[in-house]
Amino acid sequence: MVHRLLASVLALLLCGVAFAQAPVASPAISYTRDIQPIFTEKCVACHACNDAACQLNLGAGEGALRGASKVPVYQGERSIAVAPTRIFYDASGPEAWRRKGFYSVLDGQSNQAALMSRMLELGHSAPVVPNAKLPDSIKLGLNRENMCPLPGEFNAYASAHPQEGMPLGVTGLTDAQYQTVQRWLAAGAPVDQQPLKASPAEAAQIGQWEELLNRPGSTEALVARWLYEHLFLAHIYFTGGEPGHYFQWVRSRTPSGQPVDLIATRRPDDDPGTVFYYRLMPVQGVIVHKTHITYPMGPNKLARVKQLFYSGDWHATSLPGYGPRHRANPFETFAAIPAVARYQFMLDNAEYFVRTFIRGPVCRGQIATDVIRDQFWVMFQEPAHDKYITDAKYRGEATPLLAMPGQNDNVGSVLRLWLDYRDKRNQYEDLRRDAYADMPPPGWATLWAGNDNALLTIFRHFDSAAVNKGLIGDVPQTMWLFDYPLLERTYYQLAVNFDVYGNVAHQAQTRLYFDLIRNGAEVNFLRLMPADQRDKLLGDWYQEGGKVKMWLDYQKIDDDTPTGMVLNEKDPKRDFALKLLQRSGSLNAAPDPINRCTGAYCSRPNVSETFRNVEQSLSRLTSRPAAGLKVIDQLPEATMLRIQDGKGQRIVYSLLRNRAHTNVAFLLGESSRYLPGLDTLTIYPGVLSSYPNFMFNVPADQVEAFVQAMESAKDQPAFERIVQRWGVRRSNPQFWQFFHDLTSYIQETDPVEAGVLDMNRYENL
Structure with a gap:
């Protein structure tokens, strides 16, 4: 018995040794x-x-x-x-x-x-x-x-x-x-895909929205089509939804409750070719910041849509078709829907709509973006003061003139098409100028002030651009004022109808018309300025060759009708901007003491003493022309500045170079229109670009030394020393830790907007 027990123990020990020495199979890689x-x-x-x-x-x-x-x-x-x-x-x-x-x-x-x-x-x-x-x-x-x-x-x-x-x-x-x-x-690169699915709470809301957009009837179908064409780019997120869950509107051959059978057309306003249903489909894959244009949905939004589009006494007696004519003129296509409902829907989330065409696919390269200034402010016209909204006769006269080019991509017809649409647009500008001359002079009530989407700042970073709520930076050279015809045309021209896969004719027509859109927004703003100052301001925006463009392609502005604004005659634009800041209150989502320091304290009051000192130092670099701050000549367009105190807290600032130009009125030759001595910097907390060009990592107790080095750097070797000390080069062993910390910072400060940033433009400094 004892021998058998010893033998069993020995066998177990030997088995254990054998088991320990056997190779362990590698777990399958997922x-x-x-x-x-x-x-x-x-x-x-x-x-x-x-x-x-x-x-x-x-x-x-x-x-x-x-x-x-x-x-x-x-x-x-x-x-x-x-x-x-x-x-x-x-x-x-x-x-x-x-x-x-x-x-x-x-x-x-x-x-x-x-x-x-x-x-x-x-x-x-x-x-x-x-x-x-x-x-x-x-x-x-x-x-x-x-x-x-x-x-x-x-x-x-x-x-x-x-x-x-x-x-x-x-x-x-x-x-x-x-x-x-x-x-x-x-191992053969097996891919196990786990598609994102809606949570029960999200699925319930999806059901409500799909039911609304798929209701029978001409009126309901017309509203649904308009809503779809305005939300197809959105990353929808729901009240009470799961963090990181986003959805997009698509057209499907299958109704709600069945798997989506997606209809893939080039544009959202192309003919679907069959019976279809509007569906919400989960956005799959990693969220990347450059295409992450968010839009909130929930019970309040659903009620708002019903109030705007279904509460009035109007009906669509028939449905428009699809095709070039309907793509070219959405004002005609959706004429049955009250204009005030369409405009108010866009105003409610104006930042989203401006982002679709500023951050969207048309703004990917220099030729696409050199039509806009490097920093400017955007405002919107109050619907009650928008003649297209309030005057049916005027609306009927204006609508045929609001068609947009780009539907015909015949290369040989580009010039003729461009001239035809330019002339239509200029006829509209004449009509608008004369009609508004008969209205009461514009005043503060002319500006929409419905929510914090009312004031926006746009930054151009050479070959990309970004939009943010609030008035950021020093008073800009130009400002834009959108009314409904201008906002809708910009959206359709640059988002709905722009085809990144199109040919040179389509893209050239789109870009050239965007030039007219910018001019229209500037002219709208000029109406707020004293009549005798408008030509001077316009001349400042269109220096040198820009004057030729004004003569060739733009209509004469109204320089007679008075404004209702009481402004300082010496500098009415700056006086307007300062009064706008004073009046805006909570509408201005971006208070900015760093760039617009008006006293001894140039920092935000709601940060720690360490970061108040940081911002006080950084303010010395802002709103100074490059002629007096030579380091600006060495800086890329969008630099991220990561500053960390000794307690583990860090704030990311965007350091943006605003290039000055004689004008932005031409398709080519931008470098010949630079005014480098007038370039300035804007420094603002947050990540204000999807495409960082470079990054500095500066301990808080070294910010003063960093600022002094920037102030004293007169040439490239001096800037090189700054890069060597504080710069995060592509070759930095911790590069990815620093780079993705930018996304982490967005996640902490504005989680809905977080997404992986793009490093294709990260420079080799």
């Missing part, structure tokens, strides 16, 4: 759990949305499976439009994308590892030198010519570009991340 977080941290900042390099979108498993394409989305010179390739929209699944010309980056071929594996290996074998400036041979930015090699072309690419593996020109994957991705690729 795309959702293990791979997507790595892509989100190290890849999505360059590989997301339309401007993803080689159209390789790594924000979701669908994008990884889709692969890459040699065809760029943004190609302004193409003579023929290309087929849209919107992820989750124009195709589904690898085979469908292969038929559209995409090639795999995950599949190994001919005993070769997958293209992604080799690109990562190239980057891992030639890492960047820590904290050093990258070699000039590595081209970065939007003007980089992406090679997009096919798997069979990789060896040639690697030979020609040995330092341009992935991630490109930046601190790469950690060893652990690299090994994880390579193991996943070697």
